[in-house]
Amino acid sequence: MKALVARLDSFGDVLLAGPAVRAVAARADRVTLLCGPLGAPAARMLPGVDDVVVWDAPWVGFEPPPVVASDVARLVERLAQDPPDVALVLTSFHQSPLPLALLLRLAGVARLAADCEDYPGALLDVRHQRRPHRHEVEAALDLAEAAGFPLPEGDDGRLAVRRPPAGGCPAGEDGYVVVHPGAAVPARRWGQERYAATVRLLQRAGYRAVVTGGPGERGLTASVANGAALDLGGRTGSAELAGVLARAAAAVVGNTGPAHLAAAVGTPVVSLFAPVVPAERWAPFGVPHVLLGDAGAACAGTRARVCPVVGHPCLGTVSPEDVLAAVEKLTGRAPGLAKWTEWTP
Structure with missing residues (x-):
């Protein structure tokens, strides 16, 4: 058939x-x-x-x-x-x-x-x-x-991709934190300065940060890395990015494709999630994750591409310190706090 x-x-x-x-x-x-x-x-x-x-x-x-x-x-x-x-x-x-x-x-x-x-x-x-x-x-x-195609026995139903290409990982030794600041939809972006501050905070806390992005995002990733983190902007295709994410301790990313790629390789996700689409349908699936953002903001459910509310409050209330604490939660360095939405399999 x-x-x-x-x-x-x-x-x-x-x-x-x-x-x-x-x-x-x-x-x-x-x-x-x-x-x-x-x-x-x-x-x-x-x-x-x-x-x-x-x-x-x-x-x-x-x-x-x-x-x-x-x-x-x-x-x-x-x-x-x-x-x-x-x-x-x-x-x-x-x-x-x-x-x-x-x-x-x-x-x-x-x-x-x-x-x-x-x-x-x-x-x-x-x-x-x-x-x-x-x-x-x-x-x-x-x-x-x-339609007659139930999930076969033994398949856990989580996301998966073919094995990333063999060879050296451009990010180096395992255990770093990936920071992916880009998103195709402006309403789902957290902001360049906040991502840069997060990278500095992660580095001071003892994490090694790796910044990723597509070929059109090299200026963004260079600014976010700012010499404090490894900048892989424009240096990884989809399969190579999967390999980088697979070796990470956690990924910090908005509601965009690399969040789902991280889930597909089993990496925990700190999701800066603008509620323009519902998290119940689009949150990282099948991996431990923390959602940061105001799910009750006025933009919730609008499917807006550009934030319809002055000040972008759904993500504007999230601080770099919030992100660091979420990374620590997912990597086992600190207990979780009730202010976050989280899921653990």
Whole structure:
């Protein structure tokens, strides 16, 4: 049986689909993952994925491409050359699976499953109702099971990626703290100066800090590291970053893709979590973590890209000292405090 799993969103969203992909792979002969360009690096890291098809959907993302008939036709033609027997369309709670379901039907997919609130007509064979308050990982697993792909025995359902590349780690000896100051969405950023102060505080407390970021974030990481920490900005691809995170004692990061990558390699996370999206759906999954931020702030649940409240109070109340204390909690140096939201498996 040939199966297709679709998750058209960003890097972190695709990582969160990983356990559902493994559930499908346990019963399918071949699994294709259909994803967008931002999610492709994560797709290639997921266990159970045999092929990756990349398509930039015009209804997904912050800067979606225009609707071009020839682009849509090319995707349909490509999938129709060897159509999957079954497809799962994974979406967030606020997205519709029906545009993609239509294209998959046109490509000849015989059986389609998705979470769907809207009437699907002939587009879905399994119209699953998402349970309330489910994490994105759990919701995807629920859909997979409803479609006939329960998680196999012995799989703990946590995030996972293929083993990071062998060789020396650019961060050096294990046990450092990764500080990742960037985030694609401005509303989820804590602030360059606060991250820099946190690095200095970590170093004074005896931790070795390693600052990470993408190629476009080199100025940010250099400023945050400021000569006090190892600056790996722009020096690690996705697989190399997984290796750096796997050897860390903890990661300090906002609600962005590297937080989920840290969880996928089993590293505890101090999450600077702006509540523009709910933590119950998007918090680091399956690893010890501490959420810092005001979950009751006025921006909660708005899905805002730019903070709608002057002063960014949801994260502005978090201090570098709060972050240090959370790192100490997760690394076993200090007891936890009730002001934080934390989870330990």
